[in-house]
Structures are given as C-alpha cells and as structure tokens.
Amino acid sequence: MKPYSAWKLIGHALRGHKHWPEAWRAAEPKKTYDVVIIGGGGHGLSTAYYLAKNHGIRNVAVLERGWLGGGNIGRNTTIVRSNYMIDGNVPFYEHSMKLWEALSHDLNFNVMLSQRGHMILGHSADQMQAHIRRANTMRAHGIDAEILSREDLMREVPYLDYSDNARFPIHGAIIQRRAGTARHDAVAWGYARAADRLGVDIVENCEVLDFVREGDRITGVETSRGRIEAGAIGLAVAGHTTELARKTGLDLPIESHVLQAFVTEGIKPLIDHVIAFGAEHFYISQSDKGSLVFGGNLDGYNSYAQRGNLPIVGSVSEIALAIAPCFSRLRLLRHWGGVMDMSMDGSPIISRTPIDGLYLNGGWCYGGFKATPASGWCFAHTIANDAPHELNACFSLDRFREGVQIDEAGSGPIPGHH
Amino acid sequence: MLRIPCPFCGERDHHEFGYGGDASIERPALDDRSMDKWYRYVFVRENPKGRHRELWQHVSGCRAWLVVERDTRTHEIFDVQLAADTMEEGARG
Numbered sequence: 001m002k003p004y005s006a007w008k009l010i011g012h013a014l015r016g017h018k019h020w021p022e023a024w025r026a027a028e029p030k031k032t033y034d035v036v037i038i039g040g041g042g043h044g045l046s047t048a049y050y051l052a053k054n055h056g057i058r059n060v061a062v063l064e065r066g067w068l069g070g071g072n073i074g075r076n077t078t079i080v081r082s083n084y085m086i087d088g089n090v091p092f093y094e095h096s097m098k099l100w101e102a103l104s105h106d107l108n109f110n111v112m113l114s115q116r117g118h119m120i121l122g123h124s125a126d127q128m129q130a131h132i133r134r135a136n137t138m139r140a141h142g143i144d145a146e147i148l149s150r151e152d153l154m155r156e157v158p159y160l161d162y163s164d165n166a167r168f169p170i171h172g173a174i175i176q177r178r179a180g181t182a183r184h185d186a187v188a189w190g191y192a193r194a195a196d197r198l199g200v201d202i203v204e205n206c207e208v209l210d211f212v213r214e215g216d217r218i219t220g221v222e223t224s225r226g227r228i229e230a231g232a233i234g235l236a237v238a239g240h241t242t243e244l245a246r247k248t249g250l251d252l253p254i255e256s257h258v259l260q261a262f263v264t265e266g267i268k269p270l271i272d273h274v275i276a277f278g279a280e281h282f283y284i285s286q287s288d289k290g291s292l293v294f295g296g297n298l299d300g301y302n303s304y305a306q307r308g309n310l311p312i313v314g315s316v317s318e319i320a321l322a323i324a325p326c327f328s329r330l331r332l333l334r335h336w337g338g339v340m341d342m343s344m345d346g347s348p349i350i351s352r353t354p355i356d357g358l359y360l361n362g363g364w365c366y367g368g369f370k371a372t373p374a375s376g377w378c379f380a381h382t383i384a385n386d387a388p389h390e391l392n393a394c395f396s397l398d399r400f401r402e403g404v405q406i407d408e409a410g411s412g413p414i415p416g417h418h
Numbered sequence: 419m420l421r422i423p424c425p426f427c428g429e430r431d432h433h434e435f436g437y438g439g440d441a442s443i444e445r446p447a448l449d450d451r452s453m454d455k456w457y458r459y460v461f462v463r464e465n466p467k468g469r470h471r472e473l474w475q476h477v478s479g480c481r482a483w484l485v486v487e488r489d490t491r492t493h494e495i496f497d498v499q500l501a502a503d504t505m506e507e508g509a510r511g
Contacts, residue, residue: 242465253461255440256490301420301437304467304490310419311433344461400461401453413460416437 003108023189024196029203029225033061035383036221036230038208038244040064042073042184043361043368044236045191045202046376047383049107052198054377055384060200061230062192063223065207069188072239075306075338076369077261077295079274079283081118081179083145085137088394088406089347094143095391096374097178103373109190111182112288118179118274119148121160121323123168127278131174138176148173159270159326167322168279180274181285187372211248217356218248232383234359239339240304241362248355252362253344253400255415257298258337259366260308262316264330266290275323282319292330294320298340298366300416308337340366345405346418350378350392359383360397365418420488423498426480438473440464441485441505467491473501 002008012020035051037044040062051057064070082097084090104110122128128147135145149172154162160170192202203225212220212227220229237244242252271286284294296316299308313335320327343349343363348371353360361379364371378392388396399405411417420432440463446455464470470490475483483501488494 240467242463243467251458251462252465253463255463255465256467302440302465302470302472302490303493305493309432309493311431401457414439415463416439 023193024202027061027201027203029061029063029206029223029228030201031227032229033201034059034231035234036060036228036232037062037234037236038221039071039236039238040068040192040202040204041071041236041238042069042187042191042372043238043364043375043379044234045188045195046372047234047236047361047379048200048202048376049191049195049198050377050380051384052195052200055380057384058199060195061228062195062200062202063206063208063221063228064202064204067204068192068202069185072338072340072364072368073188073372074185075261075336076184076366077283077285077293078181078184078287078369079118079179079285080113080182080370081176081274082143082370083118083120083134083138083174083176083179084408085134086406086408089408090137090141090143092374092378092391092395093371094141095377096371097143099373099377100182100370101178103182103187103190107190107194109186109193111186111190113182114180115178116180116273116285117175117177118276119157119173119175120276121153121173121278122171123279124171128171131172135174144176144178146175146177148175157273157275160324161322168277173278175273184369187369191372191376208244211358218358230357232357232359234361234379234383236361236379238341238362238364238368241341241360245360248353248358250353250355250358250360252349252397253413254341254349254363255302256304257301257340257342257416258303258305258308259295259298259340260312260316260335260337261293261295262313262335263287263291263293263333264327265333267292267330270326277319277323280315280319282316282323284320291333292327298342298416299337303337304339306337306339308335340364342415342418344400344413344415345407346409346411347406348375348395349397350375350382350395351388351397352382352386353397420493420495422474422476422484422486422495424476424479424482424484425498425500426482427476430476430479432474434476434478435474435484436477438475438483441471441473441501469496
C-alpha cells in the first residue's frame with residue numbers, strides 16, 4: 001500500500017475521491033502467529049504497530065470482537081497531556097507526549113494533534129500553591145509548565161466567571177502549552193493502517209471465547225473464527241479486562257465503571273484551550289466542528305453498560321455553568337458512556353503475568369487515550385523481551401502485593417474514587 | 419436512572435444513595451497474618467458482568483446501609499436487604 005501524500009490527495013480529488021484503496025486489509029485469521037493481541041482499540045493497535053516497527057515482529061494478529069475502534073478509543077474526550085507529578089507517571093506520560101508530537105509523520109496519517117494547551121484552574125491560594133509545586137516538578141523533569149495569574153487568565157480566557165458571584169473564585173491556573181487534543185478515531189485508523197502496512201493482520205468480528213493451555217503455559221485462543229495459536233498473547237481490552245482474565249484464572253485489582261462524555265451543538269470558536277475545573281472533576285474543549293466536548297466524574301457504581309445515568313448529566317452541566325455562565329443556552333446534542341477498567345490505585349497495568357505466554361495491558365481508568373502511543377510502545381517492548389521497559393517497570397501487576405501503588409490522586413484503594 | 423427500593427423509605431432515585439462497593443468482600447480476622455488474604459481483601463474484586471451484590475447507603479433518607487443485588491449490564495435490581503440483617507459480622511470494616 002502506497003503512502004498518503006499531497007500529490008495523492010490532489011489526484012484522488014480530481015477523480016472525485018471514488019478510488020481510495022482500503023486503509024487496511026480485512027485479514028482472514030491464520031492458524032498461528034508469533035504474537036496475538038486481543039483488543040482492536042488504540043492500545044492493541046499501537047502495540048501491534050510497535051511490535052512490527054521497533055522489534056521486527058511482524059507475524060502478529062490483532063483480534064477485535066466488534067469493529068475496529070468501537071470501544072473507548074472512539075468514546076473519549078480526545079485530551080492528550082503529560083502534567084503528572086508522581087514517580088513513574090512523569091516519564092511515562094512525557095514519553096507518550098513526545099510520541100504524539102511525531103505521530104502523524106510516523107504513521108503517515110493525520111491524527112490532527114492540536115497543541116492548544118491544557119489548563120487546570122486554581123480556586124484558592126492553597127490550590128495555586130499545589131499547582132506551583134506540580135509545575136516545578138514537571139519543569140524539573142524537562143516538561144513544559146506555566147503558572148497563569150488571575151490577570152493572565154482574564155486576558156487569555158475572558159469568558160470564565162470572574163465575578164463576585166462565582167461559587168469557586170478563580171485565582172489562576174497551571175497550563176501545559178504542549179498538551180491539547182488529537183482526533184481519536186484517526187488514532188485508531190492511523191495505527192491500524194500503519195500496522196497493516198508492516199504486515200500485521202487486523203481481524204475484526206473475532207471474539208475470543210477461551211484460552212488454549214499446554215501445562216502452565218497459554219499457547220493460543222479459541223475464537224468465534226476458530227482456534228489461533230500464538231507464541232505470546234497480549235490482553236488490551238480495558239473495560240472488560242477482568243472478564244477475559246477470569247478465563248485464565250487471574251484475579252485482578254480492577255473494577256469496571258462507566259464514564260460519560262458530552263457534546264453540545266456547534267458554535268463559533270469560543271474555547272481555545274482544554275480547560276479543567278479545579279474544584280470538581282470537569283474538563284472541556286471545543287472540537288473542530290464547533291461542538292463543546294466535555295466530561296466529568298464516573299457514574300460511581302460498577303457498570304458494564306455503555307451508557308450513563310441522569311445524575312452525572314445534571315452535575316456536569318452545573319459545573320459547566322459554574323465556570324462559564326455563557327454556556328447556559330447551549331443545547332446538549334449527545335451523551336454517551338464508555339466502560340473503564342478502574343484499577344485500585346488509579347494507574348495502569350502494563351505487565352507480565354504469573355502465566356507464561358500471557359501479558360496484560362489494562363487498568364487505564366479514564367486516562368487511557370493520552371497514553372495510547374507510550375502504552376503500545378511499552379507493551380510491545382514487554383512482549384518482545386519478556387521483560388518490561390524501564391518506563392513501564394513500575395506499572396507491574398505485582399505492585400499491589402508489594403505495596404508500591406502509584407496513586408496520583410491519593411485516594412486509596414477505592415476504584416470509583418480515582 | 420436507578421431506582422432503589424429502600425426497605426424503610428420505598429422506591430427512591432439513586433442520587434439519594436451513596437455507593438459502598440462490592441458487598442461480598444470478607445475482611446480477614448485482625449490477627450490473620452496471611453498477606454495473600456489481606457491483598458485480596460484490599461485489592462482484588464470479582465467485578466462480574468451480570469449480577470453483583472453491592473452496598474448502598476440511603477444517605478439522604480433513613481441512612482441505612484443496604485445490600486443490593488443488581489445487574490451491572492442492565493441495572494435491573496433483583497433484591498434489596500438491610501446490610502445489618504444479611505452481612506456476617508466482620509464482613510466489612
């Protein structure tokens with residue numbers, strides 16, 4: 001398959017865009033692969049791509065139960081950032097940010113990365129001190145961060161509520177200018193196409209029903225399209241990790257919860273950044289089509305329903321109006337839900353497992369999208385070498401037993417609270 | 419909207435309730451020195467896709483703790499009991 005280019009675009013435009021070839025093959029599953037990745041979302045596809053690109057392992061299949069990119073890669077609020085503060089998270093997410101910055105060229109697919117800046121508002125002097133500490137930590141690790149004063153914000157983001165009526169007065173913000181948004185669907189398609197060009201088979205409508213064992217080792221999968229043998233198997237099915245892991249006998253520190261996202265009708269350009277509220281969980285940006293895209297907290301109880309309930313719709317809308325009363329007359333067009341793997345410390349698991357031949361990528365909570373490139377990069381390394389990369393060594397499954405959780409929010413082992 | 423039939427207050431909207439998580443976890447005895455048992459108590463959850471026994475507290479009502487059996491796919495509620503009646507002593511801290 002030939003690379004996309006400006007010349008190709010012009011050529012196809014002249015022919016009415018009727019002759020574009022398919023972006024990836026609809027592969028028939030083979031009997032045997034070196035590596036099988038279960039889950040054709042962002043993390044599974046990026047893992048397959050980096051297995052082929054970084055490690056030369058091209059006899060790889062990605063098995064997807066439904067259609068490619070139909071899970072959380074297509075349901076998130078598209079935010080990418082690396083404003084973390086805890087050991088382990090800081091270098092991992094910054095590596096991801098750097099991969100994002102080169103991703104469109106690397107994949108030969110425009111993922112529409114928009115480094116519009118991500119800011120978290122501060123609503124008290126104390127919170128500004130915490131923001132300054134975070135900014136200093138980030139800068140000490142070579143990550144960009146700035147503190148904006150209230151006056152800076154009033155110039156740069158004039159539509160927020162700076163009045164005396166504001167329930168949570170705005171004191172300033174921390175901003176990471178390199179952060180922003182990326183087109184989520186394009187990330188799935190771009191990785192799929194790039195992996196396919198390197199020889200990876202992407203098999204849709206192929207549900208994994210069970211695992212094939214030989215002694216203590218897992219050597220393949222039974223699928224709705226027949227048995228497939230594999231030298232190594234990677235799970236990348238966040239949201240349903242425990243459902244599949246149960247079939248291997250693995251018990252995991254994960255619960256599934258639903259997270260909702262929302263879009264309004266399209267309006268003229270208003271929000272230039274990604275803005276996160278500091279007094280509650282809320283984040284908002286404006287899509288290229290003009291819709292305001294926003295989200296908030298989990299619904300708060302175990303759920304596998306890919307839809308949410310009304311209390312969160314109400315509370316998220318209230319927060320939106322609390323920071324910018326000018327949103328009040330916008331109509332909500334759609335809201336939807338995705339099923340999250342909520343891990344017990346709020347951080348992911350990219351790890352070997354106690355079972356030979358089985359590797360685990362999950363527990364992404366609701367921070368998986370921004371991690372898509374680094375997650376695949378590290379998971380591919382872990383599978384290829386049967387050992388973690390230094391960037392994901394801390395995200396091991398053992399850490400819960402060892403007492404070295406990575407709890408960025410400091411909220412303890414309650415999955416719904418991260 | 420989930421509606422939970424509270425034994426004292428009748429069927430009420432779920433925003434009146436606080437969620438307390440999996441009701442099937444058993445806390446090891448305080449003098450139990452098995453690291454594996456404590457690991458499983460603190461971190462490991464069954465997380466079923468289907469029927470789930472879970473704790474809810476009627477925070478904005480009678481404040482009773484309830485054990486609710488609910489389907490995590492459809493939110494259908496099968497059973498509601500008072501936690502005080504159904505949970506074994508020491509089941510949860």
